[in-house]
Amino acid sequence: MNQVLDAAYARWRDAPLPPGTARDELDELHADLATVDLWVADMVIPYVESGTRFPLKVDIAAGIRRIQKGIRELRESLDGDDAALLEEYAAYVRLLDAVFDAYQRDLSVDQS
Numbered sequence: 881m882n883q884v885l886d887a888a889y890a891r892w893r894d895a896p897l898p899p900g901t902a903r904d905e906l907d908e909l910h911a912d913l914a915t916v917d918l919w920v921a922d923m924v925i926p927y928v929e930s931g932t933r934f935p936l937k938v939d940i941a942a943g944i945r946r947i948q949k950g951i952r953e954l955r956e957s958l959d960g961d962d963a964a965l966l967e968e969y970a971a972y973v974r975l976l977d978a979v980f981d982a983y984q985r986d987l988s989v990d991q992s
Contacts, residue, residue: 881890882989889928892979898968906962906969909950913969913976916943919974924983933987939947940980947973 897917920939926932945982951970958966 882982882986883930885979885986886966887946888975888979888982889924892924892975895972895975898965898969898972900964901962903962905954906965909947909954909966909969912943912950913972916940916973917974919943924979927983927987944973944977944980945965948977966979 886954897914898910900907919938921939923934923936947969951966951973954966955963
């Protein structure tokens with residue numbers, strides 16, 4: 881395992897999943913964020929903790945891109961606390977993207 885994956889993993893594991901909200905469009909985005917967080921956890925934690933690899937059964941990268949797109953679409957229409965919460969979602973999805981990308985890179989080096 882490499883230092884990039886270790887660092888991304890530590891940042892992600894130290895960050896709490898942002899809270900949900902009663903605002904529908906934000907709460908739907910939060911549900912997607914929680915789902916992708918679970919997908920990443922199912923793949924990355926066993927690999928980092930014990931070297932265990934599982935076949936990828938869902939398109940995690942597409943899930944991350946879907947959340948990023950939802951954030952871009954909502955950014956212009958929100959203000960105040962909702963805008964601040966959206967930025968928490970954006971920061972968290974960046975952590976997911978970084979740890980999943982580092983995981984995939986580590987796997988590709990490990991398999992060569």
